[in-house]
Amino acid sequence: MxxxxxxxxxxxxxxxxxxxxxxxxxxxxxxxxxxxxxxxxxxxxxxxxxxxxxxxxxxxxxxxxxxxxxxxxxxxxxxxxxxxxxTSYFESSKESRKVFLKNLAPILNEQEQEADVAEAGVYQGGFSKWINYYFPNRTLHLFDTFEGFDPRDLAIEREHAFSSEEAGHFRETSVDLVMAQMPYPEQCKIHKGYFPDTAVGLDRKFCFVNLDLDLYLPLYRGLHFFKDKMTDSGIILVHDYFSSGYKGAQAAVETFLSESGKVIRKYPIGDNASVMLTGNWGHN
Ligand SMILES: C[S@@+](CC[C@H](N)C(=O)[O-])C[C@H]1O[C@@H](n2cnc3c(N)ncnc32)[C@H](O)[C@@H]1O
CATH class of the missing domain: 3.40.50.720 (NAD(P)-binding Rossmann-like Domain)
Known part of the structure; x- marks a missing residue:
């Protein structure tokens, strides 16, 4: 064949x-x-x-x-x-991540009053729209260059053979394209540019964050950015932890966990790609 x-x-x-x-x-x-x-x-x-x-x-x-x-x-x-x-190879992974969110959101919505949600690594909004859908009453922060991978993140990818990505991959998107998909656009705040620089000064609490940036450096820096901003039962998902094509994702999580000074636990979510981080965000 x-x-x-x-x-x-x-x-x-x-x-x-x-x-x-x-x-x-x-x-x-x-x-x-x-x-x-x-x-x-x-x-x-x-x-x-x-x-x-x-x-x-x-x-x-x-x-x-x-x-x-x-x-x-x-x-x-x-x-x-x-x-x-x-199309079947990635369809089931996407569906599993969506079902995880569908079941998680009501639990978090019941437990957490004042907290926002976020996705860093939005691309065309394929998963952001579901975050927006399942957390209709929460502000959704969306971080992306909207111009694909930034050259600043790629040296370390080459140095450690994490991936062979190139600058500009995932550039086929725009803020308008993403916003057009959002069921509750009034809840969305776009942070366009190089993450996590675009998050500096954002003083909010988060109950759910999806980090889907593929590359070591923004993932590692993103984990450090969000670690002090999570609510007690807050959850960070890191996509590609189990993906052999993006070895930097797992490396970023493991380096972060070894340095975090917090009791954070990691679990798979059944999509064969993401890891869920949860634990004592507020305590050493
Ligand atoms: C795999 S795509 C995200 C896919 C999306 N979450 C989904 O489920 O459809 C990765 C995205 O991360 C973004 N990205 C990677 N590094 C970034 C950085 N340092 N700052 C901002 N965006 C970044 C890329 O531009 C790209 O859109």
Whole structure:
């Protein structure tokens, strides 16, 4: 079976071995033209329009965690028969994280009176919209460059081989695009720019924070920023703790835990990617 994987980033690296056991990966399609002409696992990375029209394939496996639905629509618009498109690899992970939030939110909403919620690493708002939906009465702080990865975070990625990401990845978004999805936009506060610099001076308490920044440095700095701002039963989720494509996420959590001076515990949430941090935020 000939397979085109759509998405040639960290998610593709995570999935590749599993996909390669089901057939031959003949190419990677990717919307980032900076990757066209390069190769991954010996297969070329191409313009989606070109490879989906010119190559012979039996399956298009979507190997991108974010923007999965948009990519599926793009494939259909490019003439890929829907039955050839496989989205299942990341769908169940997304659904598990959403169900976790759906069940957690009523508990936190009952326990915590005065506290905000936040997501750092918003991209197109795929998870932010659910935070907004399940915490309708709380201010939701949204942190992102809205221009993709910042070069300042990438040196340490290379130095420790955490990931092979490049500046500008995840740039295909905007504040307007994100805000248009929010069920309660009046509750959202956008903090556009380099995180956590954009959080300096924000003196609020938080009962739920999702850190989905992929890279070591902003995750590590973000954990230190939020640690003194969490309510007693507050929860921080760190995405990609279990993802082999973003090794910096786990390293950031472990370094933070070893330095925090607090009794913080970590648990998986069933999405095969995130770790939940909870504990005695207020006490040593
Ligand atoms: C994987 S995406 C977030 C996905 C999103 N949470 C979702 O579930 O759909 C990672 C995001 O982190 C942002 N990001 C990474 N480092 C950042 C930094 N230092 N400051 C601001 N945003 C950053 C990127 O711009 C990108 O939009």
């Amino acid at each position: 000939d397979i085109i994987m759509f998405g040639a980033g960290a998610s593709a690296r995570i999935l590749y071995d599993e996909i390669a056991q089901t057939g031959k990966v003949v190419a990677f399609a990717d919307n980032d033209m900076g990757k066209w002409g390069k190769s991954l696992f010996g297969a070329p990375i191409c313009n989606p329009e070109k490879c989906l029209n010119e190559l012979k394939y039996d399956r298009v496996v979507i190997s991108a965690f974010c923007g999965l639905e948009d990519i599926r629509n793009q494939c259909i618009a490019l003439g890929v028969p829907p039955e050839k498109i496989v």
